[in-house]
Amino acid sequence: MKGSAQDHRDGLIVEIIDRNGLTGLGDAAPFPGLHKESLQDIIDEFKNIYPIFSELDSQSGSDIWQILNSLPECSPSLRFALDWAFVELKSAKTKLSPVTILGSDNISEVFINGLLTGSPAEIVESAKKLFSKNYQSIKVKVATHAIEEEINLIKELNELFGGKISLRLDANQSWKFDEAVKFGKAVKSTNIEYLEEPCSNPELFENFYRETKIPYAFDESLLQNTVNQMKNFDGLKTLILKPAVLGYLSKTRDWVNWAANQNKGIVFSSTFESGVGLRAICNLAAAYGTNGLAHGLDTFNWLKEDITIPAFSAINNSIDLSNQSFQLKRNKLKKIHEHAF
Structure with a gap:
């Protein structure tokens, strides 16, 4: 990809667990030559921003876009992982599919x-x-x-x-x-x-x-x-x-x-x-x-x-x-x- 041959992939799995044990997972895997940030960059970045999560309202009644808009700014690969982890957590809380959470028809x-x-x-x-x-x-x-x-x-x-x-x-x-x-x-x-x-x-x-x-x-x-x-x-x-x-x-x-x-x-x-x-x-x-x-x-x-x-x-x-x-x-x-x- 982008002229960069890779024989292995490394990444960061973000797992968010609420008080009831429900989880959301996201995948942050910067690709060399495509992303500006490295894996170590996003690990350090995550450690700096995680305290903000305690202030977030991820209850089932909150709109998913309101939740995502309240997340801290970060590099693209990490942000993709964080956004998706909260979509999954919202899905687990509401028992609705991620597709439905995103506001679309439930295509299977x-x-x-x-x-x-x-x-x-x-x-x-x-x-x-x-x-x-x-x-x-x-x-x-x-x-x-x-x-x-x-x-x-x-x-x-x-x-x-x-x-x-x-x-x-x-x-x-x-x-x-x-x-x-x-x-x-x-x-x-x-x-x-x-x-x-x-x-x-x-x-x-x-x-x-x-x-x-x-x-x-x-x-x-x-x-x-x-x-x-x-x-x-x-x-x-x-x-x-x-x-x-x-x-x-x-x-x-x-x-x-x-x-x-x-x-x-x-x-x-x-x-x-x-x-x-x-x-x-x-x-x-x-x-x-x-x-x-x-x-x-x-x-x-x-x-x-x-x-x-x-x-x-x-x-x-x-x-x-x-x-x-x-x-x-x-x-x-x-x-x-x-x-x-």
């Missing part, structure tokens, strides 16, 4: 896209396996091989599946504008849903769309914009929301509302969190994701082991939210701080 199934990397040959073989599991969307990282190779790859994938799988491509702003246009013009007749961050200069994304007619998606570019600054670009089709990067759930909700008003799609995506974080993002996708769109939550397939029992998983291309009970593998965790209010 979330579809996911497959994430493919590697050589073109490896991507083709992986795509065939996903197709056999009824995946309807696959995401392919581009701008990692020669352009001609990737043009041939996209054409081959399109021919293999006959338009039955939508292709989500992600260039991570790695191409120059001319390179992006060359690629786009060569593959514009294929079943591309959108191209994330097509070139290195976001100001040229609209020019890319005009040249190629391929819609694009914002991911990293969202961090350089606010809801109040954002324009309704013609070529912009979808916002890719990473809650662990946005941090505040209120920011996530603001982007969801903006997208709804501008008729843009919302796709949620993970940053290789544990099952705790993935369940949180899955609930957000159920609450706020655009109906019918698959979400970028298959990163669990890249983890050798989860810290939850059962491990976060999908059945073919969907995740069942009807039963969200799980336990932590506490033997895999190290307690670093505890405070009673």
Whole structure:
């Protein structure tokens, strides 16, 4: 991710327990190269802000947004964990699902896209396996091989599946504008849903769309914009929301509302969190994701082991939210701080 290869993930699990023994869990796992804060940063930060929690009103009668707005400011990855822990605690207190707590209909199934990397040959073989599991969307990282190779790859994938799988491509702003246009013009007749961050200069994304007619998606570019600054670009089709990067759930909700008003799609995506974080993002996708769109939550397939029992998983291309009970593998965790209010 963002040019950073990792062979393991570390993170901080925040557990809030009320006087009745009800709990809420959150996952703070900064990703090197994506988050500015480190794991040690958020551990130190948490130790500094925890006394404020004793002043919070998290009773069942309080509005969840009132509770979240009263939390102290902190770095994005930690804030995501804290916000979600309080959503879970609210859910436990009220016996309502997190999706209902967030103010949405109680959806119990979330579809996911497959994430493919590697050589073109490896991507083709992986795509065939996903197709056999009824995946309807696959995401392919581009701008990692020669352009001609990737043009041939996209054409081959399109021919293999006959338009039955939508292709989500992600260039991570790695191409120059001319390179992006060359690629786009060569593959514009294929079943591309959108191209994330097509070139290195976001100001040229609209020019890319005009040249190629391929819609694009914002991911990293969202961090350089606010809801109040954002324009309704013609070529912009979808916002890719990473809650662990946005941090505040209120920011996530603001982007969801903006997208709804501008008729843009919302796709949620993970940053290789544990099952705790993935369940949180899955609930957000159920609450706020655009109906019918698959979400970028298959990163669990890249983890050798989860810290939850059962491990976060999908059945073919969907995740069942009807039963969200799980336990932590506490033997895999190290307690670093505890405070009673």
